[in-house]
Amino acid sequence: MSVFPNSLFSPRTKANRNGVVYDANKATVTYAEDIVALDNEIVAIETELGVNPKGAFSSVSAFLGALGSDVSDLFSAVAAKMSNPMSAAGDLIVGAAAGAPARLGKGSAGYILKVNADASSIEWSNPVRVVTASDHASAVISIAVTDVYELSAVANNTTFSISGTPYDGQSILVRIKDAGTVKTLTWNSIFSPIGVVLPVATVANKWIIVGAKYNSFAAKFQVLAVGLEA
Numbered sequence: 001m002s003v004f005p006n007s008l009f010s011p012r013t014k015a016n017r018n019g020v021v022y023d024a025n026k027a028t029v030t031y032a033e034d035i036v037a038l039d040n041e042i043v044a045i046e047t048e049l050g051v052n053p054k055g056a057f058s059s060v061s062a063f064l065g066a067l068g069s070d071v072s073d074l075f076s077a078v079a080a081k082m083s084n085p086m087s088a089a090g091d092l093i094v095g096a097a098a099g100a101p102a103r104l105g106k107g108s109a110g111y112i113l114k115v116n117a118d119a120s121s122i123e124w125s126n127p128v129r130v131v132t133a134s135d136h137a138s139a140v141i142s143i144a145v146t147d148v149y150e151l152s153a154v155a156n157n158t159t160f161s162i163s164g165t166p167y168d169g170q171s172i173l174v175r176i177k178d179a180g181t182v183k184t185l186t187w188n189s190i191f192s193p194i195g196v197v198l199p200v201a202t203v204a205n206k207w208i209i210v211g212a213k214y215n216s217f218a219a220k221f222q223v224l225a226v227g228l229e230a
Contacts, residue, residue, distance in 0.1 A: 094122060117144050135179070141172065150175040154183050154202055161188035168216035175209055178202035192220035203228060 057063040082101055085093060090106030107113075107124025114125040130148040131141075137156040141149045143164040151158065154176060162172075176185065176199075183202050191198060191212060199208050211225040 096121075141174070143170065143172065147171065148173045148175065152177050153179040155179045155181070157184040157186070159186040159188070160191065162190050162221065166214040166216075166221070168214060170214040171212070172214075172221060173209065173211050175207060176202060177207045178204060180205055190219075190221055191223055192218065193223040193226075196223055196226045198223060199226060199228075 054060045054063050057066060085091075085101050085103040087103060088105065092104040092106075093101050094104045096102035104122070104124075108126075110127065111124040112127050113122050115121070116123045128147050129145055130150065131146045132150040132152065133139075134153040135151060135155045135158075137158055139149070139151060139158050139160045140163050141160065143162055143166045149172065152175075155178070158176075160174065182204055185199050185201055185208075187198050199210070202208065207229040209225070209227040210223060212221040212223040214220070215222050
């Protein structure tokens, strides 16, 4: 079996016996087993490289030089296409315009990766998005950016409604506290109580908590919990 050599092979030779006249070109003899070994190596090399390893080049050396140049050009092209935008520990590479690599620095502790509001990229986000205000007569909850909606000093009769397109199972928590005077609360029809009663007025200086989940089949935020501060 022909075996590809792992080192240069030098066949053994032995001088002809003194006193015997031989052809000048045959001053030494080579061991037959070494000739077989050399033949096996030649067959292995030709099997691996072919009988014309230089191809269209002037020599094997020229062929290897051109190959090395092509590999170098390939690495340069890859580097030009994918320069490293990262500059700090925890950085991520994200696709920017036309897929160009861009740096996204690590988020704050506890933050998670989310698709942004217009679905154009990814960003770090607090897993619980809290929107707070003191008072809104018309409290429109933007469901695309809100998990918890809080009014902490309600001074007007207030109507609650939803903007945006909720997804099935999406949760919303509404926290309400008046400014010391009882105010009426009105809920858009998208809020549908299940086994509870929606509050219709504040309780002076007390927090009211309303929890709901969206049911896409019913197209409603089904209110599952209502709590009043003791």
